Amino acid sequence: MSIIYAVLFLLLAPIAGGLIAGIDRRITARMQGRVGPPILQPFYDVGKLFEKEKVVVTSSQNFYVLCYLVFIALSGALFFGGGDLLLVIFAFTLAHVFLVLGAYASNSPYSHVGAERELIQLMACEPIIILSAVGMYMVTKSFYVADIAATKIPLILFIPGLFAGFVYILTMKLRKSPFDLSTSHHAHQELVKGVTTEFSGPTLGSIEIAHWYEAIFLLGFVYLFFSWSPVIAVIAIIIIYVFEIFIDNTFARVKWPLALKSSWLITAVLGILNLAALYIIGGLLK
Amino acid sequence: MDLLFFLILFPFIAAIVLLLIKSDNVRGAVVGVSALLIAAVSVWLLAAYATSGTVFFPVSPEPMGELMFLIGMGIALFILYMGVRYKNYIAIALTIIQSALMVYFEFGISHGVVPENNFFVDQFSIIMALIIGIIGSLICVYAISYMKDFHQHHPELKDRRRMFFFIMFVFLTAMFGLVFANNLAWLFFFWEITTLSSFLLIGYTQTDEAMKNSFLALNMNLLGGLAFAGALIWLATTGGGMELDKLIATGGIIALIPAVLISFAGITKSAQFPFSSWLVGAMVAPTPVSALLHSSTMVKAGVYVMVRFAPVLQGTTPGFMIALIGGFTFLLASAIAISQSNAKKVLAYSTIANLGLIVACAGIGTYEAIWAAILLIIFHAVSKSLLFLCVGTVEHQIGSRDIEDMSGLITRMPKVALMMLIGMAGMFLAPFGMLISKWAAIRAFIDVPYGLIFVVILAFGSALTVFFWAKWMGRLISVTPPVEDAERRVSRTEWLVLSFLAGLMVLATVLFPLISSYLVEPWLLAIYGHVTLLAQENVTIMLIMLFLLMVLPISMLYYKKDHRQLKPYMGGMTTTNRMHFTGAIGIDREVTLSNYYMENYFGEKIMSKIGIPLCITLIVVMFAGVAYAGLVH
Numbered sequence: 001m002s003i004i005y006a007v008l009f010l011l012l013a014p015i016a017g018g019l020i021a022g023i024d025r026r027i028t029a030r031m032q033g034r035v036g037p038p039i040l041q042p043f044y045d046v047g048k049l050f051e052k053e054k055v056v057v058t059s060s061q062n063f064y065v066l067c068y069l070v071f072i073a074l075s076g077a078l079f080f081g082g083g084d085l086l087l088v089i090f091a092f093t094l095a096h097v098f099l100v101l102g103a104y105a106s107n108s109p110y111s112h113v114g115a116e117r118e119l120i121q122l123m124a125c126e127p128i129i130i131l132s133a134v135g136m137y138m139v140t141k142s143f144y145v146a147d148i149a150a151t152k153i154p155l156i157l158f159i160p161g162l163f164a165g166f167v168y169i170l171t172m173k174l175r176k177s178p179f180d181l182s183t184s185h186h187a188h189q190e191l192v193k194g195v196t197t198e199f200s201g202p203t204l205g206s207i208e209i210a211h212w213y214e215a216i217f218l219l220g221f222v223y224l225f226f227s228w229s230p231v232i233a234v235i236a237i238i239i240i241y242v243f244e245i246f247i248d249n250t251f252a253r254v255k256w257p258l259a260l261k262s263s264w265l266i267t268a269v270l271g272i273l274n275l276a277a278l279y280i281i282g283g284l285l286k
Numbered sequence: 287m288d289l290l291f292f293l294i295l296f297p298f299i300a301a302i303v304l305l306l307i308k309s310d311n312v313r314g315a316v317v318g319v320s321a322l323l324i325a326a327v328s329v330w331l332l333a334a335y336a337t338s339g340t341v342f343f344p345v346s347p348e349p350m351g352e353l354m355f356l357i358g359m360g361i362a363l364f365i366l367y368m369g370v371r372y373k374n375y376i377a378i379a380l381t382i383i384q385s386a387l388m389v390y391f392e393f394g395i396s397h398g399v400v401p402e403n404n405f406f407v408d409q410f411s412i413i414m415a416l417i418i419g420i421i422g423s424l425i426c427v428y429a430i431s432y433m434k435d436f437h438q439h440h441p442e443l444k445d446r447r448r449m450f451f452f453i454m455f456v457f458l459t460a461m462f463g464l465v466f467a468n469n470l471a472w473l474f475f476f477w478e479i480t481t482l483s484s485f486l487l488i489g490y491t492q493t494d495e496a497m498k499n500s501f502l503a504l505n506m507n508l509l510g511g512l513a514f515a516g517a518l519i520w521l522a523t524t525g526g527g528m529e530l531d532k533l534i535a536t537g538g539i540i541a542l543i544p545a546v547l548i549s550f551a552g553i554t555k556s557a558q559f560p561f562s563s564w565l566v567g568a569m570v571a572p573t574p575v576s577a578l579l580h581s582s583t584m585v586k587a588g589v590y591v592m593v594r595f596a597p598v599l600q601g602t603t604p605g606f607m608i609a610l611i612g613g614f615t616f617l618l619a620s621a622i623a624i625s626q627s628n629a630k631k632v633l634a635y636s637t638i639a640n641l642g643l644i645v646a647c648a649g650i651g652t653y654e655a656i657w658a659a660i661l662l663i664i665f666h667a668v669s670k671s672l673l674f675l676c677v678g679t680v681e682h683q684i685g686s687r688d689i690e691d692m693s694g695l696i697t698r699m700p701k702v703a704l705m706m707l708i709g710m711a712g713m714f715l716a717p718f719g720m721l722i723s724k725w726a727a728i729r730a731f732i733d734v735p736y737g738l739i740f741v742v743i744l745a746f747g748s749a750l751t752v753f754f755w756a757k758w759m760g761r762l763i764s765v766t767p768p769v770e771d772a773e774r775r776v777s778r779t780e781w782l783v784l785s786f787l788a789g790l791m792v793l794a795t796v797l798f799p800l801i802s803s804y805l806v807e808p809w810l811l812a813i814y815g816h817v818t819l820l821a822q823e824n825v826t827i828m829l830i831m832l833f834l835l836m837v838l839p840i841s842m843l844y845y846k847k848d849h850r851q852l853k854p855y856m857g858g859m860t861t862t863n864r865m866h867f868t869g870a871i872g873i874d875r876e877v878t879l880s881n882y883y884m885e886n887y888f889g890e891k892i893m894s895k896i897g898i899p900l901c902i903t904l905i906v907v908m909f910a911g912v913a914y915a916g917l918v919h
Contacts, residue, residue, distance in 0.1 A: 057854050058765035059845040060696075066841050070834060084824055086725050090716035091831065097715060097756050104760030107694065107865070108854030112764075112879045119756050120882070126749035127742075134732060134741050143729075197855055257887075264746070275738050 006081030017212025049205035057106035064102030069210040071095035076217040082146025085133040106198035114194030118182035124263040128165040131271040135159040161274030178251035293462040301455035321423035328419025342403035354475040380508040387515040395522040406468040409809035414465040422582040429574035431777040457483040481507040499567030510554030517544035539919040545595040546912040556588030556641040559901035569630040573678030581671035592648035600651030607908035609649025615642030618897040620750040621888040653814040654730035665719030669712035672787040676706040683772040694766030699773040705788040717828035
């Protein structure tokens, strides 16, 4: 494990994540025929949130959001520190459970519905994330991010099915349409903000920062699929992200059953076929 | 030696005493003192035998064997009587067949087979003894005040508490006997006592439903018992010997046939599909019974024997079928748990699911899988006993066991709610035990042939698990308008037991590297010659996570201080105090929130329709596989 990378992640990820969010908003605006805000707008927004009055429905909700932020940052730090990928995934799940609990705590109708949907999304995403890690292990023989990142094998050629499944749920994780069910970045999707309805001021700011951490972690995960060549990896990340923005702007939100069914179907078909193929190839090579 | 006999015999003596005592106070004292002694001696057993590997205790089979046979026949007569009285012909038929097999075994073939080492203790027995001795006795202590309340809540039921505590302690005796027995015929004797005890405890209230469900449990377990008896006869006729340790060391087809038969008995006892319905039905019994059946006894007896036979099952077709039964049970039972709002049913399905995972590990049978299986047994026992007892306490205070009625429990019963949250976190969240075990299971499955099937099952199954636990947690922690504090009436013994178990949960998570390196790893090394070593840095990270989880709540002090409190948002309307809003034409409406249960996707009927035929097929293939192997041999 490399502590330096972990610390660098903790310090730099919010900056990078905020910048990406700024660029995202700019590109989105251009796609919609608007000029869009300055690139630094997300930082201004969060800065402003931290100056707002501290208002809560119940004080415990802030505790859950704090845990969400801490564990998202921790799972990202473990990831960039080169730790065990499965442990990273479990810490990541723990973090999201805290966000859901924060939304439940306020016992408000809108955040309650948001929480249920966030949980459904969690359930929809979990299998393919675990299977991706398993696929990476089968090729590189290691669960450690450090080993997977250092591999000379072009992983993407061995696990394209898992990659496709991962990109599918990435839309959910980045809270992009058509899967921005639990809360959306766009005002046209919903009037009330789902899982984040009852959070305001610094607490909402913390959720935003956690989201930046999360985005960088997820893009780091995409990197692993291409890690044999850093240049290609960076290009892939840019293409994937722009693709996600494009999808975000061309689809309307779907209902939760479709989100759950489609992602599980894709996981089941692509994931299992891909792993089965790997297993057979592994057997032939022996 | 003395410790072993104390653990087997003392609960039985306590049981007899409890049968005779009429006074509530004296009964309470006897239960308390006996429980303390049993727990203390289990810990003493750990201290005495933890480092000594496998120790055998030669006990002369005369007159113990004869005595067991006579008691066994007595039990058969009792079941026949009950079967006739309640007109349950399946129970009668199964008992007659089994008794005939046992008479044949005793008089026809068992002579000549004279096992020497009838009892033994090794690290795995010690772990089981600790679970039975500590968690089992804590549940008995909890039952003192629970059963008193129970009869106050249900004046229409006959007070049979003497009988109740008698069986609870007999259960402990049987479990201790089961985990220390090296002679398989003796193990079977204790096995049948657990079947009988659970039958009597499930039928405790003697209502129609209770009797129906107790017979369901009895019949399914008798069917398993039949297979077990078949294994004994096979061993006696082929000269395989009755000693568990020698049988496992021998391996091969001689061991595989009894291993599969006994595993079938294990599948019935640990309530895998298609036999899951008895455990779900068992929730009609008073809650301490459920806690006992689910955590430290009964179902654990089923997985215990399967883990014992794991080295024999490893890499065989029948073993793989057993693993598949466990795997599918894990997946489907987890799905069913989503659709249930009855707290005890959710717990029941979660137990079935986790046992499924243990069965899958046992069927795979590699040392990595068994490492995961034993950890699952330990952590599941602690979490599940805590959760059942919490639900019992909540039910007595709020009068419901429905999850929706537990909304805002954190304001009404803050301490119990907190303990429930700890128990639930223990079931599915990092860094607690069950998750560590699932993680270990993934790693174990990856490296075995066709193990990917189980990896996929586990990936989907854990997603389901996260969903049903987290939404239940959400109900508990939602902060509802304050109502009266329902916690003051909870008795002191219940507090004592609940806090102890919650502490044990956290302690087990902190100490699990020690449990692994001092008990599980040496045991695996002795049997397989290999061990799984934990990566030190992962242990450190998990401890950091646990530390954070314990420290972060301090932030609540700050958040309580300078935050202005508002009402939840209700769609633009002014909200009044208690979750009301002004609807159209000025009507005052109340808001009620409830969880998603997704009946259409994960309903009990839909899942059972898949699970039961699937697992019956797998059982058929399992037996076909072993028959084929026998013929080829």
